[in-house]
Amino acid sequence: MTQVPILNALRIAALGTLLGIAGNRAMADVVAVVSPRNPATTISKREVSNIFLGKTNRFPDGTPAVAIDQREGSAQREEFYRGVSNMQPAEIKAHWSKMIFTGRGQPPMMVDGDEQVKKALASRPDSIGYIDRAAVDDRVKVLAVE
């Protein structure tokens, strides 16, 4: 059999996530963060999801938004996407695959780990990212995701 339904791939991915949860790193509590200079304080799940999935490039108030993503396979990334858009990594991959192929968008910049996210946010006040709650410090402002 050469055909592999995407659904199967999703199942395998979901299984992987479950296994991950069973492991230690799954307990991470991920929060959406912006630059302290950013006036936004709250954001809806849907708005965060739209920014990260390339469906919009602006905050709800109209100011430009640049998403800072984390590397594929990181616990924060999985946790984040599951939280805001209820998507598995395979689904996100398929989503971007289509976005790129059809020319409708490019995936956000990817950085390695929470520290890099904080750095990027510092250099770009219109950015939005996500990090482990434990990594939050005064360089970032946590957005309340509703």
Next chain:
Amino acid sequence: MRLNEVSMRRLHTLRRWLSQGTEPMLLFPGLTILLLGVLWVATVSLVRLEYANARDTATTTARELTETYEAQSVRALREIDRTLKFVAYAYASAGDAMVLKDLGDNALLLPSFLFTVSIADANGNIRSSTNDGGPTNVAEADYFKAQRGQPVFAVGLPQRDPLSDTWNLSFSRRLDHRDGSFAGVVIVSVDASYFVSGYEQTKLGQQGFLGLLGTDGIFRASRSGTAVTAAAAVDYRHIVPEVEEEPTGDNLIPVSLSVNSWDQVRRYTAARELYEFPLAVIVGLAEKEQLRPATARARSYLLRSGGTSVALIALMFALGRLSWQLQKSRQRAAQEQLAHARHIEYIAHHDSLTGLPNRGFFSTMLEQSLAVAKRYNHQVAVLFLDLDRFKLINDSLGHDAGDALLKEVAHRLTDAVRASDIVARLGGDEFVVLLPEKCDQESLETVARRVLAFVSKPYNLLGNEFRITVSVGISRYPEDARDEQSLLKNADLAMYRAKGKGRNNFQLYAESDNESSLERLTIESALQTALERQEFSLYYQDQLDLSTGRVTGVEALLRWQHPQLGVILPMQFIPVAEETGLILPIGKWVIETACRDCVAIQQASGQRLTMSVNLSARQFTDENLPSDLASILKSTGVEPSLLELGVTESVLLANVDRAASTLGEIRALGVRVAIDNFGASYSSLSTLSKFRFDTVNIDGSVIRDFEHSPEDRKLTEAAIAMGKQLAFTVVAEGVETQEQAQFLRNMACDKAQGFYFGHPTRRNQG
């Protein structure tokens, strides 16, 4: 000319057919078929239009999707190629595989979570890669080998990743050393699903198809619904048409409806070879899915049309039925009218009782027959029939019996004559038979005899058996009369002669009938006033005891002395009196006068002389007879046992039961009963023995005959002997000679009367 005739006939047929078309039998089915035809032609063309639209839409959609897919694929491939070329350029500049890291860090490469960019050295060893976990040596890969010669954009065959069960595609370009020698290859790898990620289920459905096919006939990626696969091998040229260069006009992508060889699904398939890459894009739209809405709509059209058809047929059937019933009832009404008219005509022409033609109809037929007879010198004969003593039956048994009898007579008459003869009823008891052919004397007599015989057979009416006879008069055309009225009149006259000759016979017309008919007419009118004018008188003939020679009684005889006509004999006027019914008052007068005279004779002579009075048939059957008799006995004071009433045998035999009861009633009054004219006709001794008589009067003809021959003598002896069996007293009538008286005496006959003993005398009044 012939042609013209044929076309005229056709025109006529067509016109008739058209006029028939307006009849409901054809109109409604015809209309139904027409409407159904229109409905279904419209439905079928609508369905066809739906499918045609759906096919057009599918074709157009397939074409548009192909164009889009082509553009997307070309851009994606160009991007990959640009990356390959960029890396190759950077490598040439730096000469180090580490360039990848710098490029990646500066986001100059394709997104690494989808694409893997690697550099392999001249031996195929991977020196650098944006993602870990790939192969470490690619020396055997086709995209590596391809770069050993001329630098190309190589598209590797799809590789299956056994772990994730996904297909991987690799593209490569050659890396050169500064001297231009082979330094290795730069590779971009991507999941094959990337090239079919543009699959829109809203447009392509679950069975649509997107595919990227290498010019080598190997699918690099393909997708149908959510299933992504690769590596299937097909006949490239069979699927992808050669691009025809057409400098002018639109270069439309051809779309074909065919069963796709790779998965056996029938699709609207379009393929497009990519201009700068060894690849072609293929788009397929499953016919079933694309036509599904059309099929649904078509089905609804068919269902609606079907429903409408059923409703239409039902409606037309109902209308047709109604109309048919209407027509039927109209037809029925028309038929009833016709039948009614026929019935009216029948009634007008026929006698309601017997169903025979009536006088008017007979008259018409006779007229026609005479016209035919005149034209062809034929003969025609008319038989005029009158039942004998019919009034007797009617009066004694009632009109119902009379009607039943007339019906039966009509039936018998019809049986008696030939089929070509016509029997009609003129009214009352008068019938006529028209013989339109074979009228010679012999044939006429045969027919007449048959009529007499058929009519005189016994009848059984209302439980009583009785007999009736008929008198027949016959007249012929042209001998006896030349016109209808004379023919009928003469037959009537001949019939009266038959009546006069004792009834139950037939007579052919004779000239003399005209004279006697005058006489009859006169008698009839004279009779009307005879009683009032006291023109009747009674004569008495003595009856003697043969042994002693003494007078024992008298017989009353009626005489009519008309002032102008003179003496009219009873045989002349009695039949007329019977026919007219005048016999009843006359008869009553006779009995009353005889009784009064009887009393007077006794007082004058001091002797108990009996008084014999003969009753006519009509008198005897008059139901008032016993009561009339009783009142006469009372008013005259005559001794009942001196009165003797005589009836003839034929009167008794007409209705035996009735006669027996009448006789009983008469006897109950004390009056004696005699049978008259005994021996004159053939007697039914067995029937007569049912009655009780006091006296038997032997007919004068029996007495007169005995001298002619020994046989006659024996008959006379027998008659007297029979008479003795029937009654206590036997009286011989019409004794004219001494020989007769002596013979009777020898025969021990009780009494006798006749001219030998004295002529009848009239009793002096006062």
